[in-house]
Amino acid sequence: MNATGERTTTAEELKLTPPDPVPALAPERAAGLVPVDDEQKSKLQVRVTEFVEELVAQDANSPEFGKRVDQITNMGRREIAEAAGQSNRFLDRPVRAMNETSGVGADLAELRRTVEDLDPSRKGNLLAPRKIFGVIPFGNKLKNYFDSYQSAQGHISAILARLQGGKDELLMDNAAIDVERQNLWKALGKLEQMIFMSKALDAELEQKAADLDATDPAKAKAIRETALFYVRQRTQDLLTQMAVSVQGYLALDLVKKNNVELIKGVDRASTTTVGALRTAVTVAQAMTSQKLVLDQITALNTTTANIIDATGQMLKDNTARIHEQAAGSTIPLETLSRAFQNIYETMDSIDTFKLKALDSMKQTVTALESEVGKSKAYIARAQGQAEAVTDARATAGSKGLLDALD
Amino acid sequence: MSGQIQRADGRKPVPLSMLREARRQRAWRLREARRKQWQYRFRRIRRAFLSVLIIALGAIVASVGLGGLPDNFWLLSLMLAFVSFCLLSIYPATPKPKAEDLHETDLRQLAAGTELWLESRRPALPPPALDAVDMIGVRLEQLSPQLETLDPAAPAAREVRKLLADHLPALVDSYTRIPSSLRREEHAGSTPATQLTEGLHVIAGEIESMSLQLSRNDLDALAVRGRFLESKYVTPPQEYS
Numbered sequence: 003m004n005a006t007g008e009r010t011t012t013a014e015e016l017k018l019t020p021p022d023p024v025p026a027l028a029p030e031r032a033a034g035l036v037p038v039d040d041e042q043k044s045k046l047q048v049r050v051t052e053f054v055e056e057l058v059a060q061d062a063n064s065p066e067f068g069k070r071v072d073q074i075t076n077m078g079r080r081e082i083a084e085a086a087g088q089s090n091r092f093l094d095r096p097v098r099a100m101n102e103t104s105g106v107g108a109d110l111a112e113l114r115r116t117v118e119d120l121d122p123s124r125k126g127n128l129l130a131p132r133k134i135f136g137v138i139p140f141g142n143k144l145k146n147y148f149d150s151y152q153s154a155q156g157h158i159s160a161i162l163a164r165l166q167g168g169k170d171e172l173l174m175d176n177a178a179i180d181v182e183r184q185n186l187w188k189a190l191g192k193l194e195q196m197i198f199m200s201k202a203l204d205a206e207l208e209q210k211a212a213d214l215d216a217t218d219p220a221k222a223k224a225i226r227e228t229a230l231f232y233v234r235q236r237t238q239d240l241l242t243q244m245a246v247s248v249q250g251y252l253a254l255d256l257v258k259k260n261n262v263e264l265i266k267g268v269d270r271a272s273t274t275t276v277g278a279l280r281t282a283v284t285v286a287q288a289m290t291s292q293k294l295v296l297d298q299i300t301a302l303n304t305t306t307a308n309i310i311d312a313t314g315q316m317l318k319d320n321t322a323r324i325h326e327q328a329a330g331s332t333i334p335l336e337t338l339s340r341a342f343q344n345i346y347e348t349m350d351s352i353d354t355f356k357l358k359a360l361d362s363m364k365q366t367v368t369a370l371e372s373e374v375g376k377s378k379a380y381i382a383r384a385q386g387q388a389e390a391v392t393d394a395r396a397t398a399g400s401k402g403l404l405d406a407l408d
Numbered sequence: 409m410s411g412q413i414q415r416a417d418g419r420k421p422v423p424l425s426m427l428r429e430a431r432r433q434r435a436w437r438l439r440e441a442r443r444k445q446w447q448y449r450f451r452r453i454r455r456a457f458l459s460v461l462i463i464a465l466g467a468i469v470a471s472v473g474l475g476g477l478p479d480n481f482w483l484l485s486l487m488l489a490f491v492s493f494c495l496l497s498i499y500p501a502t503p504k505p506k507a508e509d510l511h512e513t514d515l516r517q518l519a520a521g522t523e524l525w526l527e528s529r530r531p532a533l534p535p536p537a538l539d540a541v542d543m544i545g546v547r548l549e550q551l552s553p554q555l556e557t558l559d560p561a562a563p564a565a566r567e568v569r570k571l572l573a574d575h576l577p578a579l580v581d582s583y584t585r586i587p588s589s590l591r592r593e594e595h596a597g598s599t600p601a602t603q604l605t606e607g608l609h610v611i612a613g614e615i616e617s618m619s620l621q622l623s624r625n626d627l628d629a630l631a632v633r634g635r636f637l638e639s640k641y642v643t644p645p646q647e648y649s
Contacts, residue, residue, distance in 0.1 A: 065597070170640065177635035181628055 016270050016348055018355035021259040023362035024252040026369040029238070032245035036187070036194045042407055046195060050202040053403045058210055062224035074203070074232045077404045078196035078240050085189040085247040086374075088182065106168035106268060107356070113161045114349050117275060120154055120282075122147065123339045148286040151279065158279070162272050169268050172261045179258045186251050193244050195406040200237040207233060246373045253366045260359045267352035274348050278341035285338045430542035433549055437527065456496040463489040507577035515560045515569065519552035522572045532584045534591065534601040540608035544576075547615040554622045568618055571611065579607045 038046075053070070060067040118124065125147055207230045214222035467485040471477045506525070513521045523545055530541060551568070558565050583591070583604040591600050598606075 173640050174632065174636045177639055178628075178632045180635050181631045184631075185628070 016267070016351050018263045018267055018351055020263065020355055020358035020362055021256050023365035024249055024256055024369065026373065027245045027249050029241040029245045032241050032248055033194065033197050035244075035248050036190045038191070038194050038198050042195065043198060045407060046199050047202055049403050050199055050206055054203070054206045054210055056403075057207075057229060058214070058221070058225070062221040067224070071228045071232060073404050074229055074236065077200060077233075077236050078193070078406075081189065081192045081196050081406055082239060082243045085186070085193055085243050088186045088189055088247070088250065106165065106172065106264065109161055109164045109168055110268070110271060110349060110352060113158070113165070113271065113275065114346075116154060116157055116161065117278070117342065117345055120151060120278075121339070121342045122335050123342070142290070144290055148282065148290065151282055151286075155279070158275065162275065165268050165272055169265055172265050172268075176258050176261050179254050179261075183251060183254050183258075186247060186254070190244070190247055190251065192406040193240060193247065197237065197240045197244060199404065199406075200233055200240060203233045204230065204237060242373075242376060246370070246376075249366075249370050249373055253370055256363065256366055260363065263355055263359070264352070267348065267355065270348045271345065271352065274341070274345045278338070278345055281338050281341040285335065289335070426546065427539060427542060430546040434527075434542060434545055437523065437545070441524065441527065452497055452500075456493045459492040459496055460489045463492065507573075507581065510573035510577065511569075513573070515558060515565055516556045518569065518572055519548040519555055522576065523548050525577070526580070529580050529584065533580070534604065536601060537605040537608055540605055540612055543612040544608065544615060547612055547619065548572075551615055551619045551622075554619060558622065564618070564622060571614060571618070576611055579604065579611070 053073075057067065057070045060070065125143075207225055211222045211225045211230065214225070463485055467477075467482070510518065510521055510525065526541055526544060530538070533541060555565075555568065558568075583600055586600050593599065596603075
């Protein structure tokens with residue numbers, strides 16, 4: 003009996019691993035995560051050199067000099083705004099299927115309730131003869147039990163269909179995350195370029211100021227106090243946004259992994275349920291020579307398992323084995339109980355997974371929220387500066403020199 | 409083809425094909441506008457003829473009703489008919505698009521209204537700015553259907569309105585207010601004509617990026633659909649285990 007029980011457990015233990023929370027990222031460490039290739043680097047370097055040459059060629063008090071300094075304050079504004087919009091969207095994204103009141107979570111709970119009603123181990127001794135007032139023999143308990151499958155099958159197949167719908171939603175969510183991550187990756191690349199550029203500007207200006215110290219101290223001072231000051235401010239802004247965006251990027255991956263695990267769980271819950279029902283069909287035949295017809299369930303099994311289910315194939319083999327055992331076993335009801343146990347195990351592991359996943363999700367969101375708050379202040383400042391210099395930009399001679407490459 | 413010349417400021421030149429397309433669209437727009445103008449004129453003339461007819465009929469009816477009229481009454485009504493014909497065939501004048509009207513324009517009509525207005529200012533603009541005007545025309549044409557589905561209260565709608573109804577007319581008007589002899593004199597770093605051209609190009613670029621912004625959701629939605637179908641039906645199931 004024990005041997006049978008052991009052998010009917012699914013060949014591979016369902017293990018849903020919640021991904022670790024995304025750690026908070028210090029702005030200093032944010033740069034360098036997205037590679038900027040050498041060709042781009044040299045192009046950007048050329049732009050920086052050209053810009054610095056032009057800047058130094060101007061008189062430190064001339065409006066032209068001021069105009070170029072304005073360009074520095076405006077540097078990367080577009081990139082920051084774009085990246086900020088995208089990482090904020092992560093916070094808007096509801097954590098689907100994680101709440102108990104709707105979607106996949108609710109369907110799983112309902113499935114569990116329905117399945118519990120059918121569990122043979124909760125029905126007492128099914129083999130004992132049924133008696134009215136405990137005296138008069140009347141009917142067959144076992145037959146009544148298997149009849150209850152027929153009335154429940156419509157309900158179960160409806161839940162399973164809903165679960166498939168929920169799974170589609172999760173897949174859709176993941177597709178959206180893929181696209182969002184692609185956009186974010188592009189934005190990150192641009193940010194990285196701007197960071198490279200502002201650091202190069204910093205170095206060049208520092209160098210130029212040092213060179214000018216001997217010949218033109220006034221200009222060296224102007225460069226240090228205006229241009230260099232703004233460059234450093236911008237570098238900080240860019241790094242802050244970079245940290246937020248990278249964190250958002252990783253957090254999106256976290257959501258995606260959660261969804262993938264949940265999809266696995268849903269698949270497994272569906273297949274174990276269908277497996278248990280199939281076992282019931284076989285057991286019914288073996289024990290009562292009653293032909294239990296669960297058409298809806300069989301139909302569901304063939305349509306869904308064929309298309310998507312990764313564990314489906316494995317479980318199909320497994321069900322075949324259960325059938326063999328059920329038909330051959332002296333105690334088929336044990337086999338059926340075991341099949342129900344499989345469903346419970348699957349659902350329990352989904353529940354534990356959800357608890358842990360929710361936890362790491364919460365940590366990630368909290369970390370990201372505080373980072374986004376910080377970067378919002380920078381964006382507000384950048385916006386103010388941008389409005390002040392829009393007119394200057396429209397007429398600026400060297401517009402585009404401080405833009406990212408396409 | 410001043411748009412083809414690589415500018416010293418590093419701005420990308422406007423592609424020739426795009427300019428050609430812009431000119432084609434502009435020609436069509438002009439034809440449309442001219443057709444509308446003639447429609448308006450015909451309506452005016454119809455009205456004038458109608459007034460003459462009514463006066464004549466009135467005179468006949470009065471003469472029948474009163475059993476004859478004094479001789480100079482005919483002369484009087486003839487003069488009245490002449491005056492009313494002249495007045496009605498001149499007034500009301502064909503409406504000219506005004507920048508102030510753009511503020512009240514429905515968001516759906518805003519792009520078309522701006523285009524018409526800009527077209528009416530065209531003769532006053534310097535030749536180098538005309539490319540930019542054409543570009544704005546093309547982009548407004550692109551933006552126009554997008555504005556139809558946009559919620560007028562959305563922040564994006566406010567931005568579009570601000571750009572098209574405030575910034576663009578302000579730029580053009582402040583140029584046209586400058587006496588023509590001063591338009592080629594250098595002021596504040598460059599000539600007003602160049603400043604106008606640069607400004608118009610910035611606006612053209614901004615309209616395009618607004619259009620991109622407005623269609624971003626749709627672009628994303630399509631990409632997500634494709635990715636979903638791929639992950640549901642194409643990706644081998646092994647991937648997510």
